[in-house]
Amino acid sequence: MHIIQQILFVLLVAAAVFLFARKVREIRRNINLGKDEKINDNPAARWKNMLLLAFGQKKMFKRMTPAILHFFVYAGFVIINIEILEIILDGIFGTHRMFAPYLGSLYPVLIGIFEILAALVLVSCAIFLVRRNILKLKRLNQSELNGWPKTDANAILITEIVLMSLLLTMNAADFNLQQLGSEHYHPVGAFWVSGFIAPLFNGMSEGALMGLERGAWWLHIVGIFAFLNYLPYSKHLHIVLAFPNAYYAKLMPQGEMKNMPEIQNEVLYMMEPDKAPTDLDPNAAPPRFGAKDVTDLSWKNLMDAYSCTECGRCTANCPANMTGKKLSPRKIMMDTRDRMEEMSKNIDANKGSFVEDGKSLLHDYITTEELRACTTCNACVEACPVSIDPLSIILQLRRNLVMEESNAPQEWNQMFGNIENNMAPWKFSPDDRDKWVGEMG
Known part of the structure; x- marks a missing residue:
């Protein structure tokens, strides 16, 4: 029976890794739809950026409450993976708590720390759900999040709550099986959080406890692999891409x-x-001036789009959006990603070649009204936790509007004409512009 479980587990691991790798290759191909751009200057400053922004989450702490909650989720995600490594090895080799004999008394301490992190992740995700769905924070409930984006955010939070609950349930049932002296369940003692849950299962038979523990174990690790393969389809891909994007x-x-x-x-x-x-x-x-479609943008612009977590800090700080204009820097990034995904499906459907579909990022996804509303103040770039740059995309699309389509407001055209004829935005010749000096005495 054990060997069948091991074979099933190895097949599960292989399938999960294969599917994840295939989607990662697709995303890499999509990012490479963009133009080449050399970014290899000042590596010391770039490593510093990655350590402070991605690892240290420096910009997140401009808002303390969500920053602390996000840090709990982030730390839990990174550190709990150590226990997931043990679970995977147990599944492959048919062992139980493989690391316990080697770590001795340190083992329950480590698992206790993991459990505290799991509890913090669980509580933080519950609070995030309340903020999104009950308190309805404005930046988390704007129109561009209607439909799939809102469902995606809630699905991830609920999934993390379920995964952490399964981990704690597994450990609580494991402790009760230790007390019964069940085979394979090493006596490592009660853990720091599941130890308080374990009494809930007192009185259950050994068979029921083993079914609960094994069921929670399988659901937890299958859930982890499902999460791994859901990640590339979700805004939570930023968990991976935040690091190179910050660099x-x-x-x-x-x-x-x-x-x-x-x-x-x-x-x-x-x-x-x-x-x-x-x-x-x-x-x-x-040559094309500016950008009309994602293939006219750089690979870094496209990586920005995949790195966006849709947190809305850029839009919340955008003065154009604050005054009721249609511009939302978050929507700019979401639209860019959606257009990339549409082109990706086109390429797959046509055996590796893109067939012109009569659409473009400009006009079909992002409107002239949105682009003209931008004041180029850089508030969106400053606000982004991982320094995504919506302004770069806006500027390139706007350049295409003006230089390829001659599409600009009359006021802009007057200014362009003055610059061309008078070398300044004003309708005065260079000689006339000097007269005010004399008039000032």
Whole structure:
């Protein structure tokens, strides 16, 4: 019987790892739909960013209550994985509490710490559910979260509560089996949290206790593998991508925008025609200015989209959104991810090649009204816990609107004309602009 369980468990592990790896390859391919961008400068600053933002969650602590609750969930997720390692090894080799004989008296202390973390995760997730569904915090209940995003968030929180409850139930039943001297259940003592739950199972037969313990064990580890494979389809993929995303975050001063070499060269060739290249291919497609679809963005922009946890701090701090404008930086990231996923399905359906579908990120997902509302203040970038940059995507889409479609408000067009003719936003020639100095005496 034990060997059958081991075989089933090994098959379960293999299936879970295979399915997860396949989805990860798909996400990697989707991120690589973006243009190449070299980000290899100042590695010391980048490692510091990753340690402070991803590991240390520095920006989270601007709001203490959710930061502390999130830290409990984060620490629990990372540290409890040590016990999951023991469970996996037990399943493969048919053992029970493999590490106990080697760790001796340290073992119950470690499991006790894991149980405290499990209890903190359970309580924190319950509070997060209340904040989302009963208190209905504004940033967690805006229109872009209707439907699947809200269901996804609640499903993850409920799943974590169930997984932690199963862990504590398993340990409580295990203690009662120790008291009965059951075979394979090593006497390691009561643990720090499940020890208070164990009396609830007093009076149960040995067979019932073993069924409870084994049932909780199997449901817990199957739930872990299910969670692993749900992760790439969920906003909670940030658990993995927050680390590389923080490492590759923009280091230039906030507010500094990237110039477009194509435009700089056009101006240079206009001013100095002799520098214009003479060997250009007349049949080559003209370069695209800005971005119209996700393939015009960089791979880092697309990684940003997959790293977004939809927490809404960017939108809550956006002055345009505060004043009732349609712009929501969170929606910009969600739309970018949705368009990537749509293109991914297209590629899969057409055996590895994308077939033009008549859609684009600009207009079909993100509207002109949203883009024009942005003040480029960088509040969204500053607020993001892992330095996701919605502004970069907004700027590239807006550049395409203006430079490819000539789509800009009349006020902007007047300013563009003044800059072109007068080298300043105002409708005065350079000579006239100096007159005010004389008038000031």
